[in-house]
Amino acid sequence: MLHVDMDAFFASVEQLDHPEWRGRPVVVGGSPDKRGVIAAASYEARAYGVRSAMSAARAASLLPPDAVWTRGDFARYGEVSRAVFDILRSVSPDVQPASIDEAYLDATPGENGEHPVAVARRIMAAVAAMGVTCSVGVATSKTVAKIASDRDKPRGLTVVLPGEEAAFLAPLPAGAMPGIGPQTASRLHALGIRTLGDIAALDDETARHILGSHGPGLISRARGVDPRPVRDRGDVKSVSNERTFSRDIREKHALDEAVSSLAEQVAVRLRRKGLCGRTVHLKIRFADFTTRTAQETLPSGVDSTAAVTAAALGLLRAQWTPGVGVRLVGVGVSGFDRVAEQLVLTGGDAEGDERRRALERTVDDLRERFGAEAVRFGTGGGVSEDPRDRYGPGEG
Numbered sequence: 001m002l003h004v005d006m007d008a009f010f011a012s013v014e015q016l017d018h019p020e021w022r023g024r025p026v027v028v029g030g031s032p033d034k035r036g037v038i039a040a041a042s043y044e045a046r047a048y049g050v051r052s053a054m055s056a057a058r059a060a061s062l063l064p065p066d067a068v069w070t071r072g073d074f075a076r077y078g079e080v081s082r083a084v085f086d087i088l089r090s091v092s093p094d095v096q097p098a099s100i101d102e103a104y105l106d107a108t109p110g111e112n113g114e115h116p117v118a119v120a121r122r123i124m125a126a127v128a129a130m131g132v133t134c135s136v137g138v139a140t141s142k143t144v145a146k147i148a149s150d151r152d153k154p155r156g157l158t159v160v161l162p163g164e165e166a167a168f169l170a171p172l173p174a175g176a177m178p179g180i181g182p183q184t185a186s187r188l189h190a191l192g193i194r195t196l197g198d199i200a201a202l203d204d205e206t207a208r209h210i211l212g213s214h215g216p217g218l219i220s221r222a223r224g225v226d227p228r229p230v231r232d233r234g235d236v237k238s239v240s241n242e243r244t245f246s247r248d249i250r251e252k253h254a255l256d257e258a259v260s261s262l263a264e265q266v267a268v269r270l271r272r273k274g275l276c277g278r279t280v281h282l283k284i285r286f287a288d289f290t291t292r293t294a295q296e297t298l299p300s301g302v303d304s305t306a307a308v309t310a311a312a313l314g315l316l317r318a319q320w321t322p323g324v325g326v327r328l329v330g331v332g333v334s335g336f337d338r339v340a341e342q343l344v345l346t347g348g349d350a351e352g353d354e355r356r357r358a359l360e361r362t363v364d365d366l367r368e369r370f371g372a373e374a375v376r377f378g379t380g381g382g383v384s385e386d387p388r389d390r391y392g393p394g395e396g
Contacts, residue, residue: 001230002120003137003145004088006101006127007154010040013080014070016131025067030056032069039072043154080132087126091119094230097274102149104142106230117159124157140165141226147176165224170197177222179214196222231273239275240332241265248287248325255326259316262331263309270308270333276301277333280311287325294319301336308333 006012010028015021025048029039036056045067050059081100088095094106107116120136127134135156137148144165148158160168169176175185177196191210193199199207199222207215220226241262249255259282270277278301285291294315302308312331320326 001139001142001145002092002105002107002116002123003098003139003142003149004084004103004105004120004123004127005135005137005146005149005153006084007133007135008040008042008046009081009101009132010072010077011042011045012132013077014068014072015042016080017073017076018068021068025050025063027056027059027063027067027069028072030059030069032056032060032063032067080130083130084127084132084134087123091123096230098146098272104145104230107138117157120157120159124155128155141221141224142228142230143178143221143226144169144224146178147172150176166200169222169224170195170200172196174199177218179218184211237336238281238332238334239266239269239273239277240281240330241269242283242328242330244328245326248327250323250325252322255316255320255329256313259312259329259331260309262329263312264305266331266333267303267305267308270303275333275336276303278302278335279333280308280315281330281332281334282312282315282319283328283330283332284316284319284326285328287327289327291328292319297335302333 011026014026014028023044025045026042027038027045027050030036038050038052038054038056038059040052041050045063048062050062077100085103088103088105092105092107096104098104107119109115116138120138124134124136133155135149135153137145137158139145139148139160140162144160148160151158172195174180174188174193174196199219202219204216204219207219211218243258243262279295279297281293281295283293296311296315298311
């Protein structure tokens, strides 16, 4: 398995397009004199302690006067991303997008017998020829490859040989594991669990108590065991999430919030998988346990939060009367396009729509790296965060 991760992607594209910015600290997003959050920082900016998701005010206090601040050109980032993915797909037929600037590849030697390390070097050379750079992790599993790609940035190539996975992972901090965000890492640290080796040493029951239902799986991954294959878009038939409430929900604003939240979760998963779906589904189970399903087929495939939410709420309006108790709602998307075409939502404003999609992907990346609460869109109040409410993802 290979994990290819672009180096300071947004900032690197800006330096590619503006040669005079090369060698200078470049910050994408935010503004030094206004409120905002940093979306990306060049390695020159990182040398001053600036990081993604940092407040613009804090970054401004750290950077020198000659630092470059730019709002960013998200359509341009998408263009460069597509060119990078063209390179990846020319190397392997098994490519799984993880975000706009990273992907997994299955580089198991085929008929030509090319060594995975040679494949990685070929990718790095082709990307560098574009004027940007990437780092690559090579390992026997997706988890180890992803962690390895972050070990020697920028322009790093880290190889973990078969049999060396556990030893490679053991000394790394617990937060290095994908799926363990800052809050979970802090909680583990308070319990004396500081490294991936500490997680690997847990038994399943303890891990389940500390980390929930995902605990045993995290133990296996901390030991270097991850059998998940690289999955291209053709493997997935649908992406869905549903929620069962601990009490019947009868209020419009509460149910709207729940459906909107589920739609956002589905849209995030679509973008992570590089999928655009044409058909949005709604599932609703009433207090008497009768269940209805409905769907809407859109003119073209979508992956945006706004598009999925609008369709799901429209279906809710048609299937539910305010005041009727609801026990469960679910939102799903299917009918994936081979070529991702995005529905224009605002009367032909293709440029604006592309900017929105790029912004959503940026938020996805920030949440992936810094936790779900790092960036939030504004929402209204509604359903209480009752721990007995259950969410369940599904795909077929």
